[in-house]
Amino acid sequence: MTGADSRSVVLARIRRALHGEGGGPPEGPAPARDYLPAHTAEDDPAALADLLAENLADYRALVHRCTADGLPGLVARLLTARGARTVLAPPGVPGDWLAAATAAGITRVPAPGALTARELDAVDSVLTGCALAIAETGTLVLDGSPDQGLRRFTLVPDHHICVVRLPEQVVASVPRALPRLDPARPQTWISGPSATSDIELDRVEGVHGPRTLEVVLLGGAAPPG
Amino acid sequence: MSGTFLGMPAFPRAAAESTGDARLRANLRHATRTIRDKRARAVAELPDWQRLRAAGAAVKDRTLRHLDHYLEQLERAVTEAGGTVHWAADAAEANRIVTGLVLATGEREAVKVKSMATQETGLNAALEKAGIRAYETDLAELIVQLGDDLPSHILVPAIHRNRGEIRDIFRERMGQWGRPAPDGLTDRPAELAEAARLHLREKFLRARVAISGANFMVAETGTLVVVESEGNGRMCLTLPETLISVVGIEKVVPTWQDLEIFLQLLPRSSTAERMNPYTSMWTGTTDGDGPRDFHLVLLDNGRTDALADAVGRQALRCIRCSACLNVCPVYERAGGHAYGSAYPGPIGAILTPQLRGVTSPLDASLPYASSLCGACYDVCPVAINIPEVLVHLRERVVEGGEVTVRGTRTRIRPARGHAAERAAMRAAGWAFGHPRLLRAGQRLAGRARRLQPRRLPLPGPGRAWSATRDLPPLPAEPFRDWWQRTRGDRQAPEGRADRADRAGPEEERERGESP
Numbered sequence: 064m065t066g067a068d069s070r071s072v073v074l075a076r077i078r079r080a081l082h083g084e085g086g087g088p089p090e091g092p093a094p095a096r097d098y099l100p101a102h103t104a105e106d107d108p109a110a111l112a113d114l115l116a117e118n119l120a121d122y123r124a125l126v127h128r129c130t131a132d133g134l135p136g137l138v139a140r141l142l143t144a145r146g147a148r149t150v151l152a153p154p155g156v157p158g159d160w161l162a163a164a165t166a167a168g169i170t171r172v173p174a175p176g177a178l179t180a181r182e183l184d185a186v187d188s189v190l191t192g193c194a195l196a197i198a199e200t201g202t203l204v205l206d207g208s209p210d211q212g213l214r215r216f217t218l219v220p221d222h223h224i225c226v227v228r229l230p231e232q233v234v235a236s237v238p239r240a241l242p243r244l245d246p247a248r249p250q251t252w253i254s255g256p257s258a259t260s261d262i263e264l265d266r267v268e269g270v271h272g273p274r275t276l277e278v279v280l281l282g283g284a285a286p287p288g
Numbered sequence: 289m290s291g292t293f294l295g296m297p298a299f300p301r302a303a304a305e306s307t308g309d310a311r312l313r314a315n316l317r318h319a320t321r322t323i324r325d326k327r328a329r330a331v332a333e334l335p336d337w338q339r340l341r342a343a344g345a346a347v348k349d350r351t352l353r354h355l356d357h358y359l360e361q362l363e364r365a366v367t368e369a370g371g372t373v374h375w376a377a378d379a380a381e382a383n384r385i386v387t388g389l390v391l392a393t394g395e396r397e398a399v400k401v402k403s404m405a406t407q408e409t410g411l412n413a414a415l416e417k418a419g420i421r422a423y424e425t426d427l428a429e430l431i432v433q434l435g436d437d438l439p440s441h442i443l444v445p446a447i448h449r450n451r452g453e454i455r456d457i458f459r460e461r462m463g464q465w466g467r468p469a470p471d472g473l474t475d476r477p478a479e480l481a482e483a484a485r486l487h488l489r490e491k492f493l494r495a496r497v498a499i500s501g502a503n504f505m506v507a508e509t510g511t512l513v514v515v516e517s518e519g520n521g522r523m524c525l526t527l528p529e530t531l532i533s534v535v536g537i538e539k540v541v542p543t544w545q546d547l548e549i550f551l552q553l554l555p556r557s558s559t560a561e562r563m564n565p566y567t568s569m570w571t572g573t574t575d576g577d578g579p580r581d582f583h584l585v586l587l588d589n590g591r592t593d594a595l596a597d598a599v600g601r602q603a604l605r606c607i608r609c610s611a612c613l614n615v616c617p618v619y620e621r622a623g624g625h626a627y628g629s630a631y632p633g634p635i636g637a638i639l640t641p642q643l644r645g646v647t648s649p650l651d652a653s654l655p656y657a658s659s660l661c662g663a664c665y666d667v668c669p670v671a672i673n674i675p676e677v678l679v680h681l682r683e684r685v686v687e688g689g690e691v692t693v694r695g696t697r698t699r700i701r702p703a704r705g706h707a708a709e710r711a712a713m714r715a716a717g718w719a720f721g722h723p724r725l726l727r728a729g730q731r732l733a734g735r736a737r738r739l740q741p742r743r744l745p746l747p748g749p750g751r752a753w754s755a756t757r758d759l760p761p762l763p764a765e766p767f768r769d770w771w772q773r774t775r776g777d778r779q780a781p782e783g784r785a786d787r788a789d790r791a792g793p794e795e796e797r798e799r800g801e802s803p
């Protein structure tokens with residue numbers, strides 16, 4: 064049986080199964096969406112940022128806050144603390160984000176798009192922006208924009224630093240996130256570093272993705288204290 | 289994996305064997321209770337959970353009622369985005385298509401990310417016959433594969449193995465499959481996970497073909513969604529050159545916006561997280577990012593037969609969260625293997641007999657693998673009335689009647705050797721035939737939770753499982769009551785309405801307009 068035959072077989076089975084009850088394009092109004100668009104107040108950007116930080120930390124991401132001026136220094140400190148010698152940053156990442164790190168002798172990997180997976184495996188850290196972040200769930204969304212790059216960039220290296228711009232990149236909830244995203248772009252939603260509970264339900268952080276996820280909340284109100 | 293679910297003993301016997309295994313039982317008990325409590329907390333964070341749940345059920349029902357339309361729309365969108373769509377009427381055809389696609393790449397190995405659909409079709413065995421080695425990359429699936437074993441839980445398939453056993457399996461078997469386990473491997477979970485990371489990284493970096501399933505497919509955009517925790521999914525979905533996804537036709541949702549419902553329901557209900565660590569979404573192929581070739585294999589394999597059954601059809605809403613397993617007293621006692629298919633627990637008890645028919649002794653016994661306590665219905669994030677379908681399927685086993693088998697309507701004869709089941713059926717059927725009594729019973733149990741019997745005596749084969757089992761606590765308000773209270777004046781959820789031929793006049797009124 065060829066695939067084309069099976070296509071008509073399956074569609075015919077569906078139509079027979081639904082005979083008299085449905086089949087064809089839907090008619091009438093779509094089901095009610097009377098659930099909440101968000102579960103948290105959306106008019107206070109500082110509170111949203113706090114909630115995001117709290118939920119990120121709850122799933123073992125390391126959260127930092129800084130202003131635009133402080134970013135290069137912070138990035139350099141985070142990389143140095145890990146002992147990173149090489150860092151990958153997609154082409155859209157502003158050069159000044161890495162200015163202090165490169166001055167400290169850390170190499171920004173050239174032409175990362177040409178690297179094979181094996182070569183990526185030898186890169187110490189990756190620095191990206193994001194498309195948006197969801198406060199309620201502690202989620203970062205990457206959509207392959209120039210400051211995020213190919214999906215494998217944030218997958219193979221063991222250390223990921225992701226910068227979130229406050230307040231404009233933070234939304235409250237999943238229903239607030241989807242309309243801002245383009246389904247045609249490949250997406251990765253990240254909520255904490257990878258984890259497994261497959262061995263007697265003991266949670267172990269870090270299996271195949273970057274085992275350390277650091278999130279920098281950039282701008283917004285000065286951090287408390 | 290050389291293990292297979294075919295030829296499994298019928299449920300009561302398999303259950304008796306596994307309930308005798310003290311370790312399996314202890315593991316299961318610990319696991320299901322831990323997940324159950326965490327899940328309750330994650331769900332309680334959302335005050336609109338019941339509304340999300342109702343919306344999830346309604347969207348799935350509507351999709352099923354227009355499945356032909358949405359599949360054609362999906363096919364167009366995937367094709368326009370650079371993917372190739374294949375249709376498989378049954379398991380053998382799906383396996384044939386996938387085998388052909390892998391062979392066409394010239395490769396003889398493939399990495400796999402956990403997929404229940406390919407477990408259902410027995411794909412790994414089919415690939416092995418064609419000389420293709422498929423590597424499972426989910427940690428639990430790896431444990432199962434290396435141990436030459438069968439998965440026993442949807443979410444944590446190796447739940448029946450403890451850390452010591454896992455260490456032994458890694459030490460003894462990893463070397464035969466690739467990079468051996470590190471010397472001096474202990475049974476600390478972090479070390480075991482690290483051993484798996486090293487063993488599998490070798491395969492990911494080399495892999496040129498990957499095989500996956502998908503949690504959702506969006507008809508309007510052609511987007512596929514894979515929800516996972518470990519990152520092995522991302523590895524499989526982005527590093528290889530060719531990606532083949534085998535997905536049941538019921539996984540389609542109409543719109544991008546619909547994901548807002550299911551991406552809230554699934555993680556909280558499944559792993560009890562606000563969101564799972566990684567979710568991948570892709571639409572066809574993208575230049576320079578991810579696989580160059582993307583193939584989607586749409587799998588029927590009995591799903592259209594289930595669709596033909598107006599009561600049983602609701603099982604196709606399932607989003608495979610595994611919450612029903614974790615609350616099920618029968619599952620906790622019997623373990624996943626007793627269900628003899630890729631789908632264990634309450635969902636397996638209603639899905640497998642519909643996908644495969646009720647002609648084998650195992651499949652005919654599955655609808656009895658329940659005490660009808662209703663806990664599964666109350667936790668189900670898409671409100672599948674599992675007890676209702678169980679009773680419906682029991683009736684089919686006992687009385688025979690009209691069913692659809694591979695698209696053809698046939699009449700099956702009453703099963704033999706089910707005299708005891710028939711007695712059980714009569715008792716249960718009586719309550720279900722009197723919906724008011726059933727509701728009253730549920731409400732009573734809800735109000736008098738502390739008064740419920742800790743042991744539930746069941747007649748017939750049910751006794752085998754109910755004799756030593758504790759009942760889970762009942763929710764304060766059954767879903768059915770909640771539905772009546774909040775939506776009684778509106779249309780009942782499609783496909784969930786009680787069958788007309790069993791409904792009394794009062795039930796008829798309460799149902800409102802039928803869909």
Ligand code: SF4
Binds near residue numbers: 609611669
């Ligand atoms: S039947 Fe419901 S509770 Fe069970 S796995 Fe499916 S969606 Fe989850």
